Amino acid sequence: MARNNRSSQWMPKPKKVTTVITFVVALLGVLVFTQLLSAAQTDPTPTPPAESPYAPFVPTTEELLAMPPSVERYVAGHWLPAGVLAAANLEDSTKTASADQVGPQGVIQYTFSIVNSGEVDIPAELTDPLPADVTYADHECPPVVTMSCQFSGGEFHWEGTVPAEDTVVVTLTVTMNDDAEPGTIVTNTAQLVSAEQELELSAEVTVVAPTASPIQFLPFAIYGLLPDPGPVTLAAGQPNSANTFNLSWTEALASSGYEIHESNDPNFATSTSSIVGPITSLAITKPPSPFNVYYYRVRSLIGPKVGPWSNVVSVVGAYYDDFNNTATGWTIRRSTYREDVRGYYDNGQFVMEVADRWDWGLASPLKPAPRVPYVIDFEAKIFFPFYSHSSGMIFGGDWNGENCPPGLSYDEWYKHDNCFNHFYNTNTIYYGPLKLLFERVDSLVWCPNCDGSPMKRVGDYVNDDFTKIDPEGWNHYRIEVRDGSIKLYAAARGEPLNLQFEYDDTRWIGSPYFGFFASTDEYSNSTWRWEFLQILPLDN
Structure with missing residues (x-):
């Protein structure tokens, strides 16, 4: 197979200079002509982008081609060497x-x-x-980076991603107790x-004698200690391995029944309505x-x-796609060359x-x-x-909810951070086996100045061999994702x-987004x- 010598896709092409000279008077015409002639002799090629600080750490094209496949x-060709980027560090x-001092019933806000x-x-x-000595009142967690934020059993818990250099x-x-x-x-x-x-973060507050000032009671309204409750509060459980989950809601006095709306749209632009009697829970089973x-x-x-209407709850159920419906949303989200990396539906396959x-x-x-643990099944060829x-299954990916990629411009396509900034990849590479x-x-x-791939991956990788699979035929793959x-x-x-293969660093499994991967090397x-993709909840 012929090698494809890529021209620089990231360098703007030189623009032609067209000079139009209008003589108003002879002297002015000569002056304008002289200035334009000087400009026309200037090289119009834009200045290339500054050298990437990472380019010295990767091999040149000549060095890559000298290596055996x-x-x-x-x-x-695809990765930055370990240690080039500073490791994550939460020590600061x-x-x-x-407040350093608070009286009984006083409000304390801890900031992490x-x-x-x-x-x-x-x-x-x-x-x-x-x-x-304190009682929980309220909490606030940032969107996008937060995966879990709750108070339960006397303990506050937050789980999420801390972005680099952020x-x-x-x-x-909380409120200080009366006693x-x-x-x-x-x-x-x-x-x-x-x-x-593993770090410990501490803060100390000294209890002082109560005062008669009413000011200390104002934060009760600010932090919603006495909210106006709605007549119905809705909660949803997680799906089990049969993709069955429970809805439950608080009882509204004297109600004769309840109306339930289900939708794939959080704004309920379209929905399915059902009426139930005076019950406060319902089991729902959905097909993948x-x-x-x-x-x-x-x-x-x-x-x-x-x-x-009650609050809105969401449930993530089992996933299945046989790729016969071309409107299920599959498209390229990341690539190193927009014009030459394609993803499309074709006769019931992706x-x-x-x-x-x-x-x-x-x-x-x-x-x-779905929630962890879950299992991924697919067939690929x-x-x-x-x-x-090579190709692989992507899972453990992130997404901030914005368009991904946000657009087709250079920065929007290649330099965005809207999705898949981290993930796992079962990269399967053909070498005969x-x-x-x-x-x-x-x-x-x-890293557009780097040789090899211009989008370098950073993290950890392990090389291993497959056994009892067909190198050039259809293979069935299964990935079990568990806490450990x-x-x-x-x-x-x-x-x-x-x-x-088994891998025990599960740091990214709380990020739920998935996809397919494909790549080239020199050739x-x-x-x-x-052929299909199925993702089911495991165990219960």
Whole structure:
């Protein structure tokens, strides 16, 4: 297969200079002509972009081509070496209290500033068991980076991602108990744990004698200690392995029944309505679907009268796509060459093509997987097999809810951070046999001056061999995602699955987005097809 020598896709092409000279008077004409002639002799080629600070750490094209086709050469062309980016570091994180001294019934707001001074994102968990002298009132967690934020059983818990060189701010509001003794020092210590660090964050408040001032009671209204309750409050459980889940709601006195709305749209632009009697829970079973996010709301009924709608809850159910419906949302979300990396539906299959060397792409419907633990099943096949062509299943990816990619301009396509800034990849590389390069991608670095791939991956990878699979035929893959491990099974289509690989760093499994991956090495025109994709809840 011929090697494709890529021209610089990122350099603007020179513009032609057209000179139009109008003579008004002879002297002015000569002056204008002289100035334009000088400008026309100037090289119109734009200045190339500044040298990337990472370019010295990667091999040149000549060095890559001198290496034999191998996983090592693939890694050299697609990855930044370990240690080039500063590791995530949360040591500068702090916890502060809104006041040093507070009387009984006084309000304290604890502020957690979770600081990541490194150059790589890191998932983290914050756990704060409240001391006996205070009572929980409220909390606030930032959107997008937060996966879990709740207070239960006397303990506040936040879980999310701390972006590189950024700070996540979480607040927790409590009140001092009536029986807190003046002079007592109330120490509140929280645990901050990441995949690489365990830290303690503490703040102290001294109890002082109560005062008669009414000012200390104002924060009760500010922090919503006495909210106006709605007539119905709705809650939803997680789906089990049969994709069955429960809805439950508080009872509205004297109600004759309840109306339930279900929709795939959080704004209920379209919905399905059902009426139930005077019950307060309902079990729902759904078939696996490519539209696997369901939204619900409930209101009470008394004869012909209806109450206000409850809060809206969402449930992420089992996912299944056979790619016969071309409107299920699969499209390219990340790529290193917009024109030459394609993803499309074709006769009940999803196809990815990478037409230039050292390139890769990631396609996704931007739908979430069910809660952990879950299992992924799919079938994939290489077409026109050649050395170093690869594909994989992407999971554990992030998305901030915005368009991804946000647009087609250079910055919008190549430099966005709207989705898949981190993920796992079961990268399966063809070398005659199929080899596994299991990847934990912690960060992506756009490096157009680097040889090899211009989008470098950063994180961890493990090289392993597949057994009992068909290198050039259809293979069935299964990935079990659990709290403590990721297991990859594979076999030729129709054969019993075999455990191929296990990985125990599960830092990104709380990020639920998934997709397909395809790439090339030195040789271009990599084509892969997928027959179906199914993601089911496990265990219960």
